Structure formats: structure tokens, C-alpha cells
Amino acid sequence: MLPLLFSLGIVYLFALGAGRLSAAIGLPRVTGYLLVGVLAGPTPGDIGLPALISHDHLNQLAFLHDVILGLIVFTIGGSFSLGTLRQMGMKRFRISAVEIGMTGLLVGLGTAACGISPLAAGFLAIMAVTTAPAATQMVMREYQSEGPLSDTILPLIGINNLVAIIAFILLKENGLAPVPNFSSLAAQLSEPLVLGVFMGMAVAIMDQRFTRPVERQMLVLAAVAVTAGMADYLDNSAIFATLVAGMVAVNASPYEKRMLKDLTAIDYPLYVLFFIMAGATLHLDALGHMGLVGLGYVAMRLGGKYFGCRLGARMAGVSPIIRTWLGPAMLAQAGLAIGLAEELSRMWPDQGASVQTIILSSVVVFEVLGPLLTRVALVNAGEVTVFNLLAQRSPVGFGEGLHQVLGHFGRAVGISHTDGPVHSGEIRVRHIMRRNVEVISNRASFREVLKTLGHSRYDRLPVVNDWQELVGVIKYADIANTLFDPCLHHLVVADDIATDTHLKLNPEDTLETAMQALKDYPNDVYLLVVEKENPRQLAGVVRHNDLLSSHFRSHSAEREGRAVC
Structure with a gap:
């Protein structure tokens, strides 16, 4: 070895x-x-x-795998912003309830029809609800996705996994035990909840005392390890406890998601190792033992996730983009389903082993399809910039890279080089804009405007008419006078307070043009992009952060190129 x-x-x-x-x-x-x-x-x-x-x-490496999984689950718990949930009302819960219900129902009925026992079909239905947070989150981070769909995915994954854990405990205690043990059931549900709340509050309190990012990174690592270790010691669900700890920590801390932001500086290499280990534990030989029940499980889970998300999103009244692409982004499945199947196999050797074989074989399918479909969903939803897609490619080839290294080393030892021309690629606005734009109808009531603006990540909203043509923009500053005059609330609609904006670009404008617009309007958080042929047709937005990042990266590459010549 x-x-x-x-x-x-x-x-x-x-x-x-x-x-x-x-x-x-x-x-x-x-x-x-x-x-x-x-x-x-x-x-x-x-x-x-x-x-x-x-x-x-x-x-x-098993202990390290558990710690990394704990970090991932802690981050998912941290995506549950209670303030955002209040602003959205029951929308996310409505989507999740329909998606969970349809997935569980289709998988349960479908696998039972294929010949497996009703109890085993029930366990398969519960495991089908789970969604792998790690693969989905890694794809979102890789492409720096941002928008309504991205904001919806992670909380739904957290709800899915939380519901699956609780349902598994309930079915295990009532379906496998000869006599239901209610005291054991209460302990299995309450102990990880209490542990998670306690650790989350402890992290939130300590977060206020630390000023350096490295201290907060150590705090989260320690909290995740202690929570998972204590849950294992008490024979509780470590994922349940860690999810609760992340949710409580972020919502109780006055600094909210600062600790999660600091964590992103060190966690990526750990996540890479997590996926290497996940690939090493994939049971490819299980594909040959999938059988009719396994095929039914895969087909029913695909249908349940896609149509459940689509129907739930329709019932919640969210945008057509989320209705179409939420389902494909929720298909990844790995660690939690494998863990539940392994536990079931130990407790129920008779049929649990068959359930485990089905889960292991299906995970191979969903771990391959899941990340790819998540990427497709985010790109087609317009929440990934073209520039971020292009940036995945290497800026230099091996030959050019070797030339640059030798040139830099030569300058370090005093060897001069002749100058040569450097050509940098021209970046257009269409490469850095985000197409999935949150807009509001010009007929929306003043209350709707306030609710939407309160939920938006920006301090302004584009206003469109029934033909999706740009009418203007509503800024918080523009509604301040109306906001404090209750007598006007029922009379005002979005069209009344929308103002025209001259801050517009078209997709073919250059990066330099966009940078000049940024200088001219430094207080605007984003620039509107309209179609060149139809200036009233909104094409997307360019955030200042994306613009500055693209400008920095392009000029850094150009400077490095000049230095080599």
C-alpha cells in the first residue's frame, strides 16, 4: 500500500x-x-x-470526510435567513412541500409496483427526497451564480434533507421496532435539535469577540467537529445537529454571514478532497445489480423532482425561469442517502441490504447527472455570466506558460528580453451581464413594491409593462416620501414612482464603455443593459462587482503579457 x-x-x-x-x-x-x-x-x-x-x-480519512460534510451542512444551514423567509412568506415552503410530496409519492408507489415491500418502498421514498448539498454548492461557487434561482436552491436542499432525516427516524422507530418506543423517538428528534441550538448560539456569541478571519475559521471548524462528534457519541443524527447549528449561528449573530464568507477562503481544497473520496466510494459494480426496482427508483425520482419543483413553483407564484430550471438543479444525491441506506442495512439485514444496493447504484447516476444539470440550469436561468464561463479556460497554453516562467526567471537573474506586442481579448458587456433580472410590473401596488424591494439584494428595481418593455426604475430614495405618507399607499402603483434612467448599456458595448459609465454614476449598484435594436427591451444587468472584477482580471493578464515580452 x-x-x-x-x-x-x-x-x-x-x-x-x-x-x-x-x-x-x-x-x-x-x-x-x-x-x-x-x-x-x-x-x-x-x-x-x-x-x-x-x-x-x-x-x-473517514474522520476528515465527516468534518468536511459537517462544514457543507453548516453552510447550508447558514443559508436559512429567517429575515428572507419572512419576506418571501410561504413561497419556499410551498415549493418544498409539493416537491417533497410528489417525489416521495412517485418513488414509493413506483418502487412498490416493481415488486419491493411497502416498508422498503417507504424508506426508498424518504431517501429519494434527499439532495446532495456539496455538489450543488460547488457548482454554484465555481460559476459564481447569483439570482433568484441560486437564492432558492440551497434553502430547499436544507429543507429536503431535514425532512428526510426526521421522516427516516419516524419510520425507523415505528416501522422496524416490534413495539413503538416513544421515548427513544423523542430523544432521536430532540437531542440533535438541542445540541444544534446550543452550538449555534455559542458560535454566534463567540463570533462577536473575534476580529480576525482566521479566528472565525477556527471557530467554525471547531464547532462543526464538536457538534458532529457529540452527535455520534449520543447516537444522534450529526447532519441534523449541524444543520440546526448553522441556521442558529447565522441568524443569531449580529454579523450574520460573515463567518461563512471567511470560511470560503479555506474550504475549497477540503471540498475537492471530499469529492475525490466520494468518487472513490462510488460502487460502479452496483449498476449491474440495479434491477427493475432500481430503474424505477431513478425514473420516479427524476420525475418527482422535476415536476414537483415545477408544480410547487407554479403554486407559489414564482417566475417561469425558476419553474423551469429548479428541478434539474435539485437532482444531485450522495452522502446523506448513502448514510441512511447504510444505517438501514445494519438495522434491517433482511431487506435493508436490497435498499442499500438500489441507493448505491442510483447515486452513481445522480452524482454524474446532478452537477451537469445544475450547471445547465444556472446558465439557462441567466444567473451565470458569460465571462465566468469563459474564465474557466486556461489563459495560456503550456508552451506560452513555459515561456513566461523562463522570462520571469531570466529577469530575476538579470537577463534582459526584447519587447514584443501583446494582444488582449476585447470584453463586451454581454460577457459580464446577468440575464435573470428581478423586475416588477408597472401595475404593482405600492405594498408589492415595498415587499419586492425589501427582498431584493439591490436598492432599486427595473419596472416593465405588460409587454416586458422597460418603463423605468424604482429606487428606494424615490419612494421615501411616499413611504411615510399612509394616505397615499392605496393610490400609488409602480408606474407612478418609476423614473426614467439614462444609465443604459447595450450588450455590444465594450468594457471600457461600461467602466466610463461606472465612473459617471458611481452610486448606482448596477448598470441596465438593453437590446441595441430596441432600447426598451431589458436584456440584463451588469453589477459593479462583476465589472470591476472583469476589468482587473483583463488588465492583470495584459500587464503580465507585457512583462514577459
């Missing part, structure tokens, strides 16, 4: 190359990391090929 550190170093190098290769051909990097895990894991070793990651290696 190879030394563990040597194996980790090699697989990290392979993951680096596989991630870049995946990005170059339009796949999420997560897919490349999973593939590295599959090829480096025990599966090739089982057929006589050398394995970089053996079963013993995986056993040694």
Missing part, C-alpha cells in the same frame, strides 16, 4: 488537471474530481490494477 500522504499529493495533482479539463470542455469541475476518485479509488484495485486510494486509506 502506498503512503497516504504520497497518494493524496498525486490525486490532488490529478484533480487539478481533471478540473481544468472538465472546465475546458464545458463540464463542472466537480465531475472531474469525482472521476479522479473513481479511477484512483479501490474499484480498479479490486480488478488487479494499482489503486492510489485503498480501502485502508479511506478508513483513515
Whole structure:
């Protein structure tokens, strides 16, 4: 067996190359990391090929896997902003209830019709509800997605997993035990809840005392490890407790998501290792044992997630974009479903092993499809800029990279180089704009305007008419006078307070043009983009952050190119 550190170093190098290769051909990097895990894991070793990651290696890394999963779940819990939930009302819960209900119903009835027992079908229905937070979150971070769909995905994943854990505990205690033990059931539900609340409050209190990001990073790592470890010691659900801890910590801390923002500076390499281990533990041989029930499970879960999200989104009255693309973004499945299936197999050897085989085989399918469909959903929803997609490709080839390294080293030792021309690619507004724009109808009441503006991440809203033509923009400053005059509330609609804006670009404008507009209007958080042929047709928005980031990256690349010549 190879030394563990040597194996980790090699697989990290392979993951680096596989991630870049995946990005170059339009796949999420997560897919490349999973593939590295599959090829480096025990599966090739089982057929006589050398394995970089053996079963013993995986056993040694099991504790690290649990910590990383805890970080992911803590972050998902942190996405439950109670303020945002209040502003949205019951929309997210309505979507989640319909999606969970339809997925569970279709999978339960479908697998039972394929010949499995009703109790086993019930466990499969519960496991079908789970969604893998890690793969989805990694894809969103990779492409820096932002918009209503992105804001909806993570809280729904958290609700899905929380409901699945509670439902599993209920069915396990009542379906497998000869006599229902209500005291054990109460302990299984209350102990992780109390533990999560306690740890979340402790983190929120300590968060106020720390001023350095590294201290807050250590705090979250410690809290996740203690929560998961204590839950395991008490024989409770570590995922349940950690999810609650993240939700309480973020909502109780006066600094809200500051700790999660600091965590992003160190967690990505850990997440890469998590997916390498996930790929190494995928049971490809289980695909051959999927059977009719397994095929039914995969088909019913696909249908339940897609049509459940679509119907739930329609009932909640959200935008058509979310209705269309929410389902494909909710398909990834991995750790939680595997964990529940493993626990069921231990407690119910008779049929639990069959359920575990179905879950292990289906996870192979959903871990491959899930990240890819999440990427497709985010891109088609207009929440990923073209520039972020293009940025996945390497800025230089190997030959050019070698030339730059030798040139830089030559300058360091005093060897001069001749100057040469450098050509930088021209960036257009269409490369950095976001197409999924939150708008409001010009006929919306004043109360609707306030509610939408309160939920929006910006301090202004584009106003459109029935033909989706741009009428104007509502800024918070424009409604301040109306806001404090209750007599006018029932008389005012969006059209009355919308103001025309001259701050417009078209998709073919250059980066320099957009930067000049930013200088002319420094107080505006984004620039409106309208179609060149029809200035009243809203095409998207360009955020200042995206604009400045693109400007910095393009000029940095140009300066580096000049330095090499």
C-alpha cells in the first residue's frame, strides 16, 4: 500500500488537471474530481490494477470526510435567513412541500409496483427526497451564480434533507421496532435539535469577540467537529445537529454571514478532497445489480423532482425561469442517502441490504447527472455570466506558460528580453451581464413594491409593462416620501414612482464603455443593459462587482503579457 500522504499529493495533482479539463470542455469541475476518485479509488484495485486510494486509506480519512460534510451542512444551514423567509412568506415552503410530496409519492408507489415491500418502498421514498448539498454548492461557487434561482436552491436542499432525516427516524422507530418506543423517538428528534441550538448560539456569541478571519475559521471548524462528534457519541443524527447549528449561528449573530464568507477562503481544497473520496466510494459494480426496482427508483425520482419543483413553483407564484430550471438543479444525491441506506442495512439485514444496493447504484447516476444539470440550469436561468464561463479556460497554453516562467526567471537573474506586442481579448458587456433580472410590473401596488424591494439584494428595481418593455426604475430614495405618507399607499402603483434612467448599456458595448459609465454614476449598484435594436427591451444587468472584477482580471493578464515580452 502506498503512503497516504504520497497518494493524496498525486490525486490532488490529478484533480487539478481533471478540473481544468472538465472546465475546458464545458463540464463542472466537480465531475472531474469525482472521476479522479473513481479511477484512483479501490474499484480498479479490486480488478488487479494499482489503486492510489485503498480501502485502508479511506478508513483513515473517514474522520476528515465527516468534518468536511459537517462544514457543507453548516453552510447550508447558514443559508436559512429567517429575515428572507419572512419576506418571501410561504413561497419556499410551498415549493418544498409539493416537491417533497410528489417525489416521495412517485418513488414509493413506483418502487412498490416493481415488486419491493411497502416498508422498503417507504424508506426508498424518504431517501429519494434527499439532495446532495456539496455538489450543488460547488457548482454554484465555481460559476459564481447569483439570482433568484441560486437564492432558492440551497434553502430547499436544507429543507429536503431535514425532512428526510426526521421522516427516516419516524419510520425507523415505528416501522422496524416490534413495539413503538416513544421515548427513544423523542430523544432521536430532540437531542440533535438541542445540541444544534446550543452550538449555534455559542458560535454566534463567540463570533462577536473575534476580529480576525482566521479566528472565525477556527471557530467554525471547531464547532462543526464538536457538534458532529457529540452527535455520534449520543447516537444522534450529526447532519441534523449541524444543520440546526448553522441556521442558529447565522441568524443569531449580529454579523450574520460573515463567518461563512471567511470560511470560503479555506474550504475549497477540503471540498475537492471530499469529492475525490466520494468518487472513490462510488460502487460502479452496483449498476449491474440495479434491477427493475432500481430503474424505477431513478425514473420516479427524476420525475418527482422535476415536476414537483415545477408544480410547487407554479403554486407559489414564482417566475417561469425558476419553474423551469429548479428541478434539474435539485437532482444531485450522495452522502446523506448513502448514510441512511447504510444505517438501514445494519438495522434491517433482511431487506435493508436490497435498499442499500438500489441507493448505491442510483447515486452513481445522480452524482454524474446532478452537477451537469445544475450547471445547465444556472446558465439557462441567466444567473451565470458569460465571462465566468469563459474564465474557466486556461489563459495560456503550456508552451506560452513555459515561456513566461523562463522570462520571469531570466529577469530575476538579470537577463534582459526584447519587447514584443501583446494582444488582449476585447470584453463586451454581454460577457459580464446577468440575464435573470428581478423586475416588477408597472401595475404593482405600492405594498408589492415595498415587499419586492425589501427582498431584493439591490436598492432599486427595473419596472416593465405588460409587454416586458422597460418603463423605468424604482429606487428606494424615490419612494421615501411616499413611504411615510399612509394616505397615499392605496393610490400609488409602480408606474407612478418609476423614473426614467439614462444609465443604459447595450450588450455590444465594450468594457471600457461600461467602466466610463461606472465612473459617471458611481452610486448606482448596477448598470441596465438593453437590446441595441430596441432600447426598451431589458436584456440584463451588469453589477459593479462583476465589472470591476472583469476589468482587473483583463488588465492583470495584459500587464503580465507585457512583462514577459
